[in-house]
Amino acid sequence: MSRKDKVREFLISRRAHLTPEQAGLPDSGGERRVPGLRREEVAVLAGVSVDYYTQLERGDIGGASESVLNAIARALQLDDVEREYLFDLARTTAKASRGRRPARTSVRASVRRVLDNLAVPAVVINARHDLIAANLMGRALFAMQFEAEKPNLARFIFLDPRARDFYADWPLARSMTAAMLRLAAGRDPLDSDLTALIGELSTLSPQFRADWAEHEVHEHRTGQKVYRHPEVGEIDVTFDVFELPGEPGLSVCTYSVDTGSASADKFAILATWAATQGFENRHRTGAARGQEPAE
Numbered sequence: 665m666s667r668k669d670k671v672r673e674f675l676i677s678r679r680a681h682l683t684p685e686q687a688g689l690p691d692s693g694g695e696r697r698v699p700g701l702r703r704e705e706v707a708v709l710a711g712v713s714v715d716y717y718t719q720l721e722r723g724d725i726g727g728a729s730e731s732v733l734n735a736i737a738r739a740l741q742l743d744d745v746e747r748e749y750l751f752d753l754a755r756t757t758a759k760a761s762r763g764r765r766p767a768r769t770s771v772r773a774s775v776r777r778v779l780d781n782l783a784v785p786a787v788v789i790n791a792r793h794d795l796i797a798a799n800l801m802g803r804a805l806f807a808m809q810f811e812a813e814k815p816n817l818a819r820f821i822f823l824d825p826r827a828r829d830f831y832a833d834w835p836l837a838r839s840m841t842a843a844m845l846r847l848a849a850g851r852d853p854l855d856s857d858l859t860a861l862i863g864e865l866s867t868l869s870p871q872f873r874a875d876w877a878e879h880e881v882h883e884h885r886t887g888q889k890v891y892r893h894p895e896v897g898e899i900d901v902t903f904d905v906f907e908l909p910g911e912p913g914l915s916v917c918t919y920s921v922d923t924g925s926a927s928a929d930k931f932a933i934l935a936t937w938a939a940t941q942g943f944e945n946r947h948r949t950g951a952a953r954g955q956e957p958a959e
Contacts, residue, residue: 667853668723671753675721677879678740679706686741701740709739725754745847749881752850771797771911785901785919785931788908791848792858793817793841796914801931804938805893805919818845818861822869832890832898842875843882850881884917895937896930 680700684690689705696702701709707717712732720728720736728736733754737747771788776797779786785801795806795815803810808830809820818841821827821834831837849858865872886904893899901919908914921927 666723667753670850671723671725672721674749674753674879675736675740678742678746679703682741687739706736706739710735712736728754745881745883748883749847749850771908771914775908775911775916779916782918785934787917788914789817789917790913790915791852791855792861793845800938800943801935802919803943804934804941805891805899807941807943808894816861817841818865822865822872826894829892830894832892837889838871839875839878839880840882840884842872842878843880844884846876846879847881847883889919893930893934896933899930899934900925900927 679702682700684701684705687701687705687709689701689709703718703721704714707714710717710732712720712735717736720732725733730751733751734747737750740746742750775788779788779797779799779802782799782801785805786799787795787802787806788797790796793816795809795817798806798810806815806817808824808826809815809817812819821831821837821841827837828834845858845862849855849862852858862876866876884903884905886902889901889903891899891901899921901921904918904920906916906918908916921931
């Protein structure tokens, strides 16, 4: 899909989700050919001409000023993540490529030492949702995902039938993952590996195609998840995501539980189970079979 197509479909999808009532506009009545706001209504709300907004929605957004983009974001009631995605799309391909670095697939030794000293499960992921590194508990929590030669959370969610049981809310896990991949694709449209992953998922997963077509964008920061681990049962965790200083594109995800809770007991069982599985050496490579340790 071209960059113009991404702009067009994103803007159309956002105005389709917004009713005149939500936008504070009088409903003129009559049947609407499309759901949500009309182009002329968005133009009025943004303070631009209908012709200019139509031009933007057709994908000619590269020359739009910051004030215009902010006005469009306000008119469509975009949240912070959606607004960031709109600004990413507005950047030209030349600007997007300037200073681009290859996606990281390893972490430095000092980061591994930090991971190993964390008392909670922790993993390192990149924008493609590759599992780059993990501590012992992280390796145990995502043991099924690490079975792959190149562990990737998105592939597991959409292509591995076990994901339906592992995630207590599998539809939500799917939609959020597709939305995070769309945000990543907007930030770096020249990431050929990310593009290949999206193409692979689109080809192999009808669920991914449906979720991708929603044009949602999302950034994971913190929240609650419920996993159904095959060895210890259901675990209710709080996740927190931290960007790694000095490691562009990599984030540490930690998973904690309330002290004294049933999930805390499950974590204790998970730690005991992990110690019997020989993860101590394998988790240091950052992945399962076939990946070299990071320097």
